Every structure is written in C-alpha cells, then in structure tokens.
Amino acid sequence: MALLHQPPARAPGQKVDFNTIAPPANYVPGLGRGATGFTTRSDIGPARMAPEMPSGLPGKTQEEKRDDDGALDDTKFDEFMGNDAGALASFGEYDQDDREADNEWDRVDDIMDERRRDRREKKLKEELEKYRAANPKIVEQLAPYKRKLAEVTDAEWEAIPEIGDYTIKKHKRMESFVPVPDTLLAKAAAEKDTVSALDARAMSNGLETPGGMATTNLTEIGEGRRTVVSLNLDRMADSVTGQTVVDPKGYLTDLKSIKVSSDAEIGDIKRARTLLKSVISTNPRHAPGWVAAARLEEIAGKLGDARKLIQQGCELCADSEDVWLEAARLQPPDQAKLVLARGVAQLPKSVRIWMQASRLELDKGAQARVLRRALEQVPNSVRLWKAAVELASPDDARILLSRAVECCPQHVELWLALARLESFEQAQKVLNRARKAIPTDATIWFTAAKLRESHGLDEAQAALKDGQPDSQARSEKMKADTAEAVAKIIKGAVKALTAVAVVIDREAWLKEAEAAERGTTPMVATCNAIVSTVVGYSIEDADRALTWKADAADLIRKGSIETARAVYTHALGVFPGDDSIWRAAAQLEKEHGTPEALDALLSRAVDYCPQAEVLWMMRAKEKWLQGSVPAARQILAQGFAANEDSEDIFLAAFKLEFENGEVERARVILTKARQSRSASTPRVWMKSAIIEREAGVVQRQRELLLEGLKKHPDFAKLHLMLGQLEEQSGNAEAARAAYRAGCVRCMGSVALWRARARLEEQAGALGRARALLEQGRLKNPGNEELWLAAVRTEQRAGNGKAAEALMSKALQEAPTSGRLWAEAVMMAPRPQRKQKGSEALKRCDNDPNVVAAVAQLFQAERKIDKARSWFGRAVVLDPDNGDFWALAYALEVKHGTPETAATVLAKCVSQEPHHGERWQRVSKAPANAHLPVDVLLKRVALDIENPPP
Template identity: 45%
Template sequence: MASNKPNKLAFLSMPAPASYVAGLGRGASGFTTRSDIGPAREGPSEEVIAEARRKRGEEEGGGGGADEPPEQFQDPDNEFGLFASGTYEADDEEADLIYDSVDRNMDARRRIRREARENEELAKHRAERPKLQQQFADLKRGLSAVTDEEWDSIPEVGNLTRRKRRREMYDRTYAVPDSIIVGDRSKTEYENALDPMQQESGGLETPLESGTLTNFVEIGQARDKILSLKLDQISGTANISGSQTSVDPKGYLTSLESVVLKTDAEIGDIKRARQLFDSLVKSNPKHAPGWIAAACLEEHAGRMVAARKTIKMGCDNCPKSEDIWLEAARLHNNQDAKVILANAVTHVGQSVKIWLAAADLEHEVTSKKPLEHIPNSVRLWKETVNLESSVVDARILLSRAVEVIPTSVELWLALARLETPERAKAVLNKARKAMPTSHEIWIAAGRLLEQDAYSDPDKPEADRNKLLEMVDKTIEAGVRELRRHQVLLTREQWMKEAEKCEEEGSPRTCEAIVKATVAMEVEEEDRLDTWVGDAESAEAKGKVGTARAVLAYALKVFPDKRDLWRRAAMLEKAHGTRESLDAILSRAVHHCPQAEVLWLMWAKEKWLTGDVPAAREVLEKAFIANPESEQIWLAAVKLEAENGEVGVARELLTRARMVADTARIWMKSAVFERQHGQISTALEILSAALTKFPKFPKLYMIQGQIYQDKKDYPTARASFSAGIKACPKEVTLWILASRLEEADGKSIKSRALLEKARQIIPANDQLWAEAVGVEERAGGATQAKAVLARGLQECPTSGTLWSLSIWAEPRPSRKSRSVDALKKSADDPVIICTVARLFWAERKIEKARQWFERAVKTNEDLGDTWAWWLKFERQHGTKEYQEEVVRRCIAAEPHHSPVWQSIAKDMKHAGKSTKDILEIVAQELR
C-alpha cells in the first residue's frame, strides 16, 4: 500500500533556482567546486553575483539590499528593515528619553568620581612635592618686616656666572676735556667785585625777557613794611569802638604756623562732598544725620562759622533729634552750648542724653539735678546719686528712686549695698516682692548672707556655719520661686552667674548656685560626663571655685568613682592648699579603699611635706586595705630606701616576694641589691626569678647588664640570647644585645642582630634608629644615610627617624627637610623639639621658646625635651625662665627618652632626684 506522506528529501533532486548562489545566505560569496565545473573553470563574475543578490532581495520582499546605509536605523521616521512595519509612538519616544537620561546620569556619576580621584591625586602630589613658591612663602611674608636700613645694607650681587669679564669695561680710560678741568678749578673761587650795573642800582637786579630789571632788595623791604603795618594794626594802634585789642605778635605767628594747608586733591574731595551733602539736605531736610555730616565736613575743612551755621539750620529743621542738638553743643563754646541745650530741652525734654550733656556743662552740683523733668530715668538717678558726697544723702535718694522706679534691679541693689546688713535684708525682701522674676535679687541676698558670715572675724564658728547654710537655702528657694513664676534660666546661664559670683569674691554663693542648678537639664546617664566637662571648662577659664563646687556635687552623687576623686585631688594639688588636698585624699581613700593610686597619692603628698611617719602610717593603712598590692609594697620600699632605712627596705622586699610574688617585685629586688653593691645576691634573685617568670624580659636585661659591667661578655651574650628566645618581640633586648656586640668590637655581628630583629619586628623605628647609630659609630656616614633612607621608607611617620634625617642634611637644607617631617608627623614631640633646635641655631629666640613649649605640651614624659629646653634657656634665657623649666619638669616627672633613660638608670646616679637628672642630661646633650 503506497504511503501518502510527502517526501522531505525530494527537494534534493529538484533543480536549483536560477538566482541561487551557494553560501550566499550566510554571507559568503558564491563558489563552485571542481566537480561542478571541471578543471580550470572560472567562477561567476561580479555582475552575476550582484544581479543574483538583487533578484533574491526582490523575491523576499525586502525592498532594499545590503548596500543600504547604516543611518537608516538612526532615523525612526524613515526606518525600514526588520522593524519597518512598527510605529514610532509616544511610548517609544519616552523610553528613548529615559534611556538617554540614565546614560547621562551614569556619565555624570562617573565624572564626579573621576574628578574627585583626579583632585585627590593632584593634592597628594602637591603635598609631597610642593612648588618652590610654596616652600618660600613664609620667607616672602617675612620680607614685609624688613626695614629700609636692612634693605640698604644688602650687598650687591657679584658675578656668579664664572665667566671672564671683559677687560675693556674696567680698564678703559678716557681723556678729560680741558673745559671740565678749568670749570672745576673755578668752582672754589669767589668773586670779590660787583657788577657795574649792580653797583649803580644798589642791589641785585635780574634782567627779564622784556628787558626790565627786578630789584629784589626793594621787594623784600616792601614785604617787611606791610607785615609790620599789619602787626601794628592788630597790636592796638587801631581803635575799635574806643577800645584797644592786645594781640601778641609772636603768638599770632605761631598760630599761623599751626594752620594745616590742604592739598589740591583734598580740596577737590571736600568740594565734591559738600555738593553731595547740599543735595542731601535739600532733598530731605528732615534727615538729621545729613545735617550732622555736613557740619562735620565744614569743621574738617576749617570753616567753623559755616559748620555752626549748617548745624543751626539742622536744628531748625530737625528739632526732635537729640543727636543734632548734642552735635550743635559740641561745635560751640561752653556758654553758647548751655543756651543751645536749654533750647533743646524745650523740644526734647524727655531726652536723658540732653540732660546729661547739660549737667556736664554746669559747675555747680545743685545745677546738675534734672530729675524733676525725667523722674523715670534710671540713668539720671544713678548720675544724681554719684554726685552726692554723703552716704546718707545717697541712701535717701536711692530710697526715693526705688519708690519712683520699683522695677529697677540696679537701684534696689545699690540701695542694699548702702544699708546695714539688717536693713539690707529688708530692702532685698521689698525688692523680691516688687520683682518676683528677678534672679539677681536672690543672688544678692545670698551674697549678703555670705558677707555677713565673714564680716566679723570673732564670730563663733557655729553662727558662721549657720549663715553659710542660709546661703544654700536662699539660693534653693530662689530657684524654686523663679520656676514657679515661669522664669526658666538655662543651666549655662546659672553657671555663668556662679562664675560671676566667684569672680566678685563670693565663693560660697557660687557653690550654692552650683548645688542648686548643676543637675538641671541633664540626662541621668550623661550626668558624670557632663559634670566632668563643666569642671574642666571652669578650670580652663580660671574659675577654680566653680570647678571645685561641680566636682564636690558630682562626688556626692558618685562617691565610688576613683577617677572622679583623682581629678578632684589633682585640682586641689594645682590650685588648693596642702590642707584641702589632704582632706580630699582622706575622703577619697575612705570611699574607695581599693584604689591604690589614691593611697599612693596621699602617701606621696605626706612624704613631700616632710612628714615621713605620716607617710608610713598611710601606707600601713593601705596594706590593710590591699594586702597583695604590688604598687603599695614597692612604694613602701622606696620610702624606706630613700630615707636611709636600707635594712627595712630589704626586709620589706623579702616579705613582698613572699606575699605578692610578682615579676616586678622580683625585678625591683634585684635592682635594689645591685644599687647597693650586692651583685651576687642580685644574680641569685635573678636566677630564682627567671625560673618563676621566664617570659619577663627585664630580668634578662638586668642579668645581661650585670655581666656586661663585669666584662663577662660570653655570659652576658648568653643572657641576652636566652631573653631573645623567650621574648622575641622585645625591642630593648635586641638593642642591648647589639650594643654588647658593638662594645666587644664586633660591629658586623651587631648589624646582623639588628637585621634579624627587623625581620622579626618589622616597621619599628627604634631598631632602625639603632642601626643608623651603629653605622655612624663605625664611621660609615654614607652607609648610615642609606640605612636611614630605608628606615624612612618602612616607618614614614617616625619622629625619631625624621629627626635623624634632618640633622644628617647640610645646614642650608635642614629647614626644607623639617617641613617634610612636620607634614609626615605633625604632632610628634621629637620633631617639634628638633624644629625648636633649628630655630635656636638660627638665633630666633622667641620662636625656639614657643616650639619648646609646644613640644613639652605634646608629651611631658620625654626627658630629653626638657633637657634641651633647659640648655636653651641657660644660653639665651633669664634666671626666671630657667627656674620655670626646672619647676615644670619636676612636676611632670619624665621617665622616657634615650639619653634620659641611660642617665637615670645608670648605677652612678641611683637615688638622684628629677632635678639632678635634668641637670646631668642637659650637660650630656650635644
């Protein structure tokens, strides 16, 4: 049965279309094979292929070929091809706009980031490599202070081109004409005969161009006669209404000399200003400042008559302006000013300034009381009270004043100050009732009670305390009443009032204000930080009483905060007395018995005052509260050792090793025995301590140094090696081991140790600085610079390395090097001290002193900085400056810096004070 399904492969036996070209559909050119055409048959020509493509396109209905330009897809109105049948609608246009806006936003965002990155790179480049004009900007600004004499003293620039100068410029000679020689010879000769024409005329005559002669002698005589005639007329030869005037001719000439002559430019400016003011007063005659300015212009021009005329016109046009009347009074003499001010009172009778100006012109006190005209002026009442010489009269006037003006706080307070304490209380009570919203009245009441408490030195202590308690109650009641009357002063305003009371000598009132208001507007969790900030701010302003009151209130709320007690103790130490400091420390250890630092501060203060038994008693109490405290044991040992009780100190150390048994106590025991010459005992203690604490590096350091002092280098080397193995991250051990090898004459091994240490402890500036020192001591300056450069690459912010780099530079380039160092490590005290030394070398004394001050403020623990400053003051400062540096160094008690530590830890200087160490270090510094 035949199948009806079509044969899918039947097209293979069908002939190809006439326009068919193999491979054309996938973009290839037509091709033929040898099996199709046989050997040496050419393919279809270009024309045939083009025609085939054209027919193929028409048959498929494309309406175009491959030769269409690509711009067809850019114009939606003329688009054809795949989407030619689609319609370009508003949605399509909106989508295109959205895509365009997204593209623009993306480009803008990338542009902002790109520009920011470029600006950051440019700023970094300019910071690392500034322009020459930026490096010398400070020098340019300094040229403004150069005086003319210094400019003139600058030598001329010589020939720096190293070229041969032309000989003819300096060796060329010229022949001088005879006329010059004859003229020079006749310069010093004098004529001893007059010209015949001058002899006939009797004077010096000069011929003019017109041929006439000028007789200067006659002109001079005529001028003298005219001047003499004018002086005679003024001095009294002429009668004026039957009376003569007496004028001193010398005084007249002197007055003529005092006349200021104005230049043409000034005269022109005055004329233009006069025109402007004329236009101003004509356009707006009721504008008083215009008349005042016009009168001042005439006064400046020296035309007082015109100025008075102008100000009179102003008074006529602006009679209600007090300023124009005052200006008119100023431009006239005393008598005329009285008349003017009397006229002013008729127009502005309520002006306080007019009445005060009129009172100033009066010489009699009884004429200076204009209160009947303006009884409500506080200023007039105050001026009137000041005129009274009697306290009784002033009190009567103030009593009347507060009746007339009951709302003036100043008048009430002035009256209270003039009354007795008892009557002053009554006055303040009346003032409080008259002004219940005034906080000044309540503060004045508190100050009055405090003044009454200390007015009588023989007053019993109970009465004095009762009055002081009344101060607190008065301020508290005042705060409550003000709050009840809706007068809500902020916490900052109350603190300012407290500071004002302290400044005016009322510390107890200040304390009462702080107690009543310091807790206002403060969240519970922020109280401690807020109060500490208030105390620091008050102390910075110099208001110690306010700071003390704030800390006292904070300690009542937080009695168990040891840091708060320590801050209060430091405040008393800096600004209080020994008694107040002792009281605060006694309370501190009572509330915080476990705070070792407070016990130590108390014992130290007792020791500094010379009361050693009291210091021992404090430490005994501290032992009871802290029986295993390492710091208290060591403080007791130090106290006994420095007071000559060596046996007691040794016994304390033995007991401490049994009770506390810490690595530091064992180390201090070894150091104690070493300081007192018991080397074998110290080595035994160290051996026992190393078995207990093998990871404590200072034990290995002390052991190695003892053997090094004994010249036992192999044993010392073994101690340092054991320490390095046990504590490979301890920098000081590596440095001591390196110095041991250097002392043994093995610089190569010293370098190797430091290189190994830098591999184990990378980026450590102390190791790099020690490596630089090894190279310098070995005599290799070039190698030292190379090592220093490598160290700066690894530690670019190290102040120690930058300081070495600055001093390694030649002197002219040290300043620019210091600028780079400050940019890399601006707040490093070593760099700041180095800059101060540079100013010292340049003899810039004040700048050097300022930079030394800045260095010690940055870090007070660096002893070398204090020593450099003292050395500087010894050379350029006064004795007061030197004593101030020593005093501040003793207060700071520095412990670090290379030279300071080497001197302080030397056995020869054991037991010396901070002052002695400072003196030795200042002598050792080079």
C-alpha cells in the first residue's frame, strides 16, 4: 500500500485537514488493494504521465490468455485467487493486510458457526430420529411379535404345520436318456481284446514274427506295471531298515512346521536389517545392536549369518555380557563352551556367564567345578554360592556355607541355610553370629525361636517314649520349659530390634506367627510367643478388645486356628471379665478344638464371669451332648446358685429334663419358676402348658393357660395356644373367643389373625375369613404374612382371579417382600414363571425365598446342576430356615447320589435350623416332639413331596 504524504507539523490539539494536503507523486485514487485506479474529470488538467503499472501485471486480458481450447494458462495459477480471478485479476496484489483481514473474517465465521452448532446438531438429530421412525429396522418391526412368542403354549407350538417346499430356485429339468449305440459298446470291448495275430500291413513291410512268437496281452502288461510301481511305493513307505523315503504319518506335520514368510514379513525383515545395519555401523560398540541384528537373522532363518554377526559383536563389544551369552546361545553346546570360555577370559567377574557355563555341563561334578572356579573370581556372589550349595552333598554344603557367610555376611538366607545343616548347639552359635552381622533382621530371631522349639519337642517326644513312670510329667515339663524359652527369645528380639531403631510391624509379625503355625511341623509355642508379644502394638487401649476380636475372626476365616486361639488367650488375659470374648473363644474350641479343651475353657469362663448365664448354659449343653446328663444338672445347679431366680437357667434345666424324658423333674423345675417372683415370666407359663400338652392332660393345660393369661394378658402365644386347645377339643365358640381376646390384646400378632381367619374358613364362613384378614392388614399395614394368608385363602377356595388380584395389591404395598415374590413365581402359569422369576430377582436379588423359588424352577426344568447351585445359595443366605434344607435334601435324594444327600444332611444337622413354614409345622407336631434334626429333615422332605391339603 502506497504511503501517504507526510502531513505538515501542527500544534497540539489541532485537527488535520486532509483535503489541503497535496497527494504524493503518481498517486491514483483506488489503485491499492487490487482495485483498478480511476481518474475524475477534475484530474484532467495539466498533462501528467500515466502511472506505471505494477511489474507483475500481465500484459494480456483474460480473453487473450485463453488458448484455443478455452482453458486458462496453468502456469499462472495463484494459490488464493485461482486461475480465473475475474475482472480484478489484472490488478492488485494479495499482501499481508489482505491476509489479516481474511483471517479476521474466518474467525468471525467460526464464532458464528460455533453459536449455531447446538441448533444445527439438534436439527440433525431430529431429522435422524424422524428418518429412523419412518424407516425402522426389521429387528425393531419384529420385536413385539418375538415378545408374544413367550405366550404361546405347548399345544399351539405342536399345532404349527410343517412348512412345505416353497423355494424359488430352478428345478432340474427333465432329462431324457438315449440308449448307447452298439458301435460304442463294440469299441469299448475291442479296447480290452487280446491281439493274437500280427497286422498284415506290418507283415507286408517285412515285420514278420520270428520263430513262432507267443501272443502278447498289452492290457495285462499295463496293469502289471501299475502293480509293480504300487508295491515299490508301499515298500518304500513301510520300510523298517532305515531306507524309508516317505514318512506318511509325519509328512503333513513336517509341512506344517515349515514357516513360509509372506511378502509383508519379508519386507519388514529387510527394513529391520537395514535399520540395524545402520545402528551397528554408526556405533559398533553398541552391544544391543549386535544382539538384535543376530536375532533378526535367526528369525529370518539365516543362522550362519547370525553367528557371524554375533562373532563380530564379541570382538567389538568384548566387555558386554549380553553379547557373549547370545553368541553361546546361537552355537551348539560344544562350541558354546568355547565361546563362554573366551567370555570368561574377557569378563572374569560376570556371574551370568559363569552360571551359563555351568548349565552347559551335563555332569554335576563338572558343574560344581565350574562354579568353584567362578567363586574364586567372584567370591561375594550370593547366586553362585547358592548354586554351588545345591549341587553339593550335606557335608560339602556345610563347608561351602561356612565360607559363604564369611564372604557374604549380609545375606540372611546363607546364615539360615548353614544353621539348618548344623547340630542344635552349632546352629545356635551360627544364629548368634548372624545376629551380630545383621542386627536389624527379625527373621534370624524367628528362626532361633523355631530351632529352640523344635529341639524341645524332640526332647519331650524322646522322654515320652523312654517308658519311665514319670515320662508323661517330664514330657509336659519339657514342653512348658520350651514355651518359656521361646517366649524369652521373642521378647529379646523385640528389645534388640527396638534398640537399633527397627519399627515393629504388627501385621508382619502376625503373618510370621501364621507361617510358624502352617509349617511342616507346627511351631505352636513360637506362634503364641509372637502373638502375645506384638498383638497389642500400635493399638489404643479403648480399641483393644474390639480389634482383637476382629483379628481372631479374620484369622479363623483364613484357617489360622492356633494364631486365633493365641489372640483369644491374650485377650482373655487382659479382659477376663468380658463374656463376649469367652463366648467367641468357646465357639472356636467347639468348631476346631477338643471337648476337653472346650470344657476347660468354659470352666475358666464361669469362674471369671459367674453372672454370664449363657456361659453356664453352654457348658451344661456341651456336657449333655457328650452324654453326661448328671454333670449337666450339676453345672446348671451351680449356675442357679450364682444367678438366683434366673429365667434362662430355669428354662435350660427344664429343657434338659424334658428332652431326656424326665417329665416330673421338668414339672418341678417349672413349678419353682412359676412360684418365683422374677422367674414367673410368660415363657415359663408357656413351657408349663407345653408339658401338659405333651402329656395329654387337657384340663391341666387349660388351667395353666388361663392362669398365665391372668398374669400376662399381653403374651400372644398363650392366647394362640388356648385357641388351638379349644379348637382341637371341638369347642369352636371357645376357640373364637380365645382368638378374639388375643387379637384385641395383641393386635400386632400375625399368628393370631391367621389362626382366627383359618378357623372361620374351616367353618365355611369364607367371607368372614376375608374380613378378618383385611382387618388384620389394616391393623398391621405392609405385613407380608397376612397378604400371603389372604392369597392362599382364595386359592384354597378356587378363586384364582381373586388370588391374582390380591397378589398384585400385595406386591404394590410390599414391593421388596421375598416371600410374596416367591409365591407370585409359583402362582404364575408355567410359560410365565421364568419371566416372573427374573422380575423377582431384580426386585430382591439376595432374598433366600426368591432364590429358593428360582431353584425350584430349575428343578422343574430338569436343570439339576443349576438347581443344586441355587439351593446351596439359599441355605447360605438363611441357614436357619429348615424349608431350604429340606428342598435341597429332596433334590439330592431324587436326582443326586447317596453321598451328596448325606452331605446336605450333615450340613443341616450342624446348623440346627428352627424356622421355616413347613419345618415349624412338622417339628411342632406332638408326634414329632423330641426328634433329632436329621429325622425332622427327612420328614419335612416327605412333606414337600406329598403336601397336606
């Protein structure tokens, strides 16, 4: 752009009148920025010289620049203006100012486009949705029909006719066959004829048969040649003399083993070869480059070139271990030994080369010699010492390790290995030297403790076998002394390590205790010493009991029983009055200990916690299970003396006598309990009525129930038992009155509302039963059992639609009830049960009732493995529900083996379930009183197979 004429000087603040400024020389208005200059009439005055045109402007017009074909000159193409720039192509120049202006306009366009992007994308999305709605996929069109297939019944499936042949392919056209002409048959027969005479034309030419020539069959000659060739090939293939040429079995395998490189792989190898050649040429002392080049040639199948390359690498990079090891790998074993010998000469301190040289030796003696020569060069290599010790005999290994600990005194494994090979006294000396050499390592102390315990156990075992009268006592004393010595070692370890500023890691030490327990010979004393020493480290005093119980539970879960027992022992020593720790320790002994250890623990527990009634009952129960009923009675008597008028001990004593058939003793105990001020509880009156019901004394049972209701009118089970008594006696009105009084006094008792409605249903008053259940639901909103009772009432009455309607309302009011969803699954028609089960799992996935219902669906479909898995999941979720155990047991009896059924039975006995709809109905029947768990399980399984009406 032309510069304007410099304006005249002016005073500050004075405006410039540009009209008075003279234009510069050769100025033409509008000539800048590529525009065409122009002149006005006022410019026509004195003669002026025409302004010079820019040097870059062409001298021809656009029309003149076109060639004969009408195309522009390609040599004049401009990147911005193009080849055809219109009227402004003859003038102007695209300079920096134009570029900046265009950039600004582009930036403005980008900003405006960004502002309109959301609207544009939204419009594009709407158009796309509209297009998809107008043009749906075939899968989307068929989706509703596929869903309707779930409603098709088995009969409708069977009624679908078979599809015929509606193919549109061309059928074979009918072909006619013409009999073969006789000429063809004659020609075929002539081909196999025997020639018995010579051709007359041959005879005329002088080819006569000399001396009576025999007849020749050319066909047989051809067949004979084929037979000979076949025999030769078979002999070559089946030869066992080493002359086999063709291996018919391994031929295809050999062909598969041949690697055929593709063109792409060959090209990659060539490029890699060029690159690596450049690397080793640029820097010939770069060892990885030689190794890579040799491996590339090996991959390419040129093993000779690989060996040559790595040989050059060995000469140029003689101080690299990798080059020598690669060279040895590419050579045969004999040549590899020579290569490694040269490598050892160049790098006598290389442990890797010495180890590889040892591996190449086939004889153990030769390997040991190589390693000993290596140790002469590298005496501080732990790796070489370990390899040499592994090849040596025990005596030689002891000598080698004695030298090894002198050369590598900071390596703990060498000290420990030497201690294991020495006698007890020498091992103690070795460990003492190790402690001085490495004062910060706790492993040496643990090994010393295990060594002391192992020696003490050996001595105790020897004392037990010597046959002396006091051998048992001496053995026990030796074990006690050993435990004391081990505890002293562990305490000394803590003291010594703390002195050298070693932090005692509680978790790591507990893991060492677990390792001591899980060894080949369990080191219980070492385990106990470690636990008792460090289990209290870094724990606040207020959190000790809770932390120790959590630690013990975690250890039990991992199977470290002795460690957990040691934690409980230490915790009981600190908190002897905490009955929860005593119960947890007793549970551990019950599951993993012996009856004697459990009895000793509970004996100590009741001494420290005499007011803990549960401990007395646990001890009495264990004695009872062991068959010692008098001992159980004595324990309960002691517990009663320590806890006078205790309801739990009264009931425990009653159960002991009642389960063992001592009815009179049980009556006496309950009579004392009823006469006591603090023990005359509703449960005592209920147990008193149960005794009379078992004995069949109806009048006494009624008297006890009425008297108990006077004292405890709000106890629902007394009202329920009274109603059941009157109902069994045939007094329907008295039963109604008992149930009515119970519902008034105990509106929250679901069992009373259900029993009252059931009574009316059996009497034929279905409407009254519905009203009672609805009244119960109003008093107890959201109760799943009342909804379930209403649904089953309609089902028993044959009102399927009403039952489905009630179930829908129940699921709306209690959408997460597992019992309701399980019932809904079983109520659904067979084709819809799977869908209903899937919906139930979504609503309440981990509910055991739903899981058991799904298991029953799998069983109905004969998917036994899946059913077994889901029943197992149900009993894990709720092991106290006997119905799930019975379902699993019935499955194993019907579809499993006797072993699997026995496994389920044993697991159920160990869990001792008490709940479950069928389980409680069977177990509480008078005929099944006092039956063991295994018998009850079998009866509940029979009840499942043959349910009552």
